[in-house]
Amino acid sequence: MESVIDASGVRHEYPDGTTAIKSIEITIEQKERVAVIGANGSGKTTLQLVLGGLVEPTAGSIEFFETTTDAEAVREQLGVLLQNPDDYLFNTTVREDIEYGPAQLGHDRATTERRIKSLADTLGLDELLDRPPFRLSGGEKQRAAIASVFAFKPDVLLLDEPFGAVDATYRKRVRSLLSNHTGAMLVFTPSLDLVPAIANRVILMSQDGSIAAKGSVREVLTDRALLSNHGLRPPQTVQIFEGVLPTADIPLTAEAARKLLASQEF
Structure with a gap:
């Protein structure tokens, strides 16, 4: 099966000399669902930024869709949800934020409107579409940010804690949305309870920013000793x-x- 992301020898250091990730070897195939887990400070967020083409690796290379190492050439195929939803919500209304991506990519207006309606129905945003983002609660902002990523239908999703601020009422809806995504998906999270419902493979990050283990969901999440050694519980x-x-x-x-x-x- 064709790979959508292929990282080889990837490393990233911040300007102060801190090494966030190192020796990263990852191949993500089409339609694959991968959970990247690890304790806080293990480099998950940096790895997401690098694999999503938002940060250049200090060393190593990343190939996208077996065709290019230029993330900008495939930008519309990569949907990146950052940890802070405010990074996505900068327009006058929630509706404008959700339609921003499709508009920038030249998507048909009628198609975009249908997409917005579907996402609003799924995520409970109908009554929030004309509200200013700064007047939303944390959970409402999270759902609006998720909608803005899904609105332009990227082939690959890289999601940092998509359930973070979402309350129990809407978690099932978010899970349903993720389950219906037909492309590849990487979810970066320190919380393991939802991983079996959204992933079929797990990558465990070590505190030094390297990959500690890769395997099936069952192999990794039932290995108490392995998880404990890296600050996690089953x-x-x-x-x-x-x-x-x-x-x-x-x-x-x-x-x-x-x-x-x-x-x-x-």
């Missing part, structure tokens, strides 16, 4: 069932745990 469902069930049978999500308990097959 998802709650794993903590509940480890030692009770074989590793291969431990439910990774709350939904899977509920089904298991309902079946009484343990």
Whole structure:
């Protein structure tokens, strides 16, 4: 399968000499869903900026779609959601922020309007579209920022904590939106409980900015010793069932745990 991002020997140092990431070797294929996990300070945000073409690596190279190392040449194919939603919300109204990306890329106005309506319905933004972004709550800003990234339908999503400020009422809707994305997706997060529902592969970052482990969701998230060594704990469902069930049978999500308990097959 064709790769959409191929990072080789990537390193990034900040002007003060701090090394944020190093020795990064990552290949992301079309339609692949990857969670990049790690404790705070492990370089996840820097890695997102570098893989998203917003920051140049100090060393190494990144090839996009097996065609170019120039991120600007494929900018409209990369959707990057930064940790702070205010980085996306700078227009007079929420509607203008959501339509900004498609307008810059020359998308058809009617198509954009249909897209905005669909995103507003999904993310509960209907009554917020004509409101100034600075009058939104943290969760509302997060949902508006997510809509602004999805509005121009990028092929690859690089999302930093998409659930961060979203309350429980809307988390399921955001998960549904991510599940319906047909391209590749990387989610950068220190929280492991939602990873099994949105990813099929995990990359674990070490505190020194290197990659500590790569593997399937089950391989990484059920390895308590590995996670503990890097400042993380397994998802709650794993903590509940480890030692009770074989590793291969431990439910990774709350939904899977509920089904298991309902079946009484343990």
